Amino acid sequence: MEEANTYCDLMIKNGSRLDSVCYNTLIHLRCQEGKLDDAFELVSMMEEGGLESDEYTFAILVNGLCKMGHIEVAEKQLCYMEISGMRSNVVAYNCLVAALCKSQEVDAAIRLLHCMKLKDNFTYTSLVHGLCKVGRYHMASKFLRICLHEGNDVLTSAKRAVIAGLRSSGFKNDVRKVRVALKMAKLLRP
Template sequence: MLISNPSKLPPISSLTHLLRTLSSIAVPSHNHISHLLLEQKSATQVLDTFQWASKLPSFTHSPSTHRALIHKLCTFRRFDIAHQVLDEMPHSIGLPPDDHIFVTLIHGLGRAHLVKQVIKVLDLVRRYNQKPSLKIFNSILDVLVKEDIDIAREFYRKKMMASGVKGDDYTFGILMKGLCLTNRIGDGFKLLQAIKSRGVAPNTVVYNTLLHALCRNGKVGRARSLMNEMEDPNDVTFNILISGYCGEENLVQALVMLDKCFGLGYVPDVVTTTKVLEILCNDGRVMEAVKVIERVESNGGLVDVVAYNTD
């Protein structure tokens, strides 16, 4: 490992809390060392601290301390040393890098916008004779969606599906979010149909993401039709639809959805409640606004100062 001075102790200021704790125990815990590593302010300091801990009597590093080291090296963009650390793990602690460490590396590369390197983590996992898990695939997909939805979709088709990894609710939620954030609503519906064609029931998060995109683009009626397909609409579903109708100043449908929301045991959030109160009061229906406040509060909901001032 590239250590500037292997015998050097970490800065005394960083060790103060740990030394107080160590005064009462013989060997520091992995948690203590991990926190100490995360406090360091440079790549040199974190490497020196890791090596210092390696020399403590009766202490052996673990995957958790290596994960903290990898995280800090990625923070300082020392990906070259991070890869060296990974290579040393099977020899130093007798264990290869685990999923948590690979995900930490993926997130670090993602923050640096190194898209190609993120995808190559799959090859890195296989180099240690491991099969990339769904967690690793999803972590890579999450990074790619934030960079380029088309690259993310290609990764899903050519890397995940080609490897026999069909994905789970989280996978489809990531893809749907990426499509909707880029206003690819048509592709969002195609994804929804593709999920169904595999015999999988799209979860509420997938539906809600598409509903939100539809309402944001002024297609509330279509969102309402889509909601009828859902097996388990939740409070978020109703907040989206009620707010959508309020945005169109369609008070009748907003109140219909509000009543249905209460009927299923859900309570609108503060933002949604305030929008309903505003549209009621603007229409001169103050007493109905008061009843909405009473109904929200009686069902355990919250109404803030803005809502009361609206009334």
């Protein structure tokens, strides 16, 4: 990362014109290093140079903000992306869903999920794990079944967590429903 930063900084100082891929790479590196101010400075430099932020730029920023614990700012960044007319970015939304679940704000994650146009395996895996962590196994089983019904899947660890949690909570009927849904999903997979 240090070499990439040095090389790109040198290019900028020498007046080379970077494209959006280079800027997004630099922004990503700054976010990984926890240097969010530098990342946003690079976004400004990119836009001042005539390039526009794209959905990848926003996904990188949302992810970086979430990893640093700035969930509210990440939500604002996601709203700004939508207002700017960019198409829905499942990666950016997934970063926020995962961060909300990690901070045990699963109700906010559920609300966000309902606003999402696209959902994938990662969306549901994060939500199911988050619900299990706070002991809401019945709700986790509901979202697991919805996920399977939509043709998606979740990690095996999430499936096990749901079944173990339902079993330990005495929801035997729900364990049966989850197992049936898992078997049906397996049968229907191409």
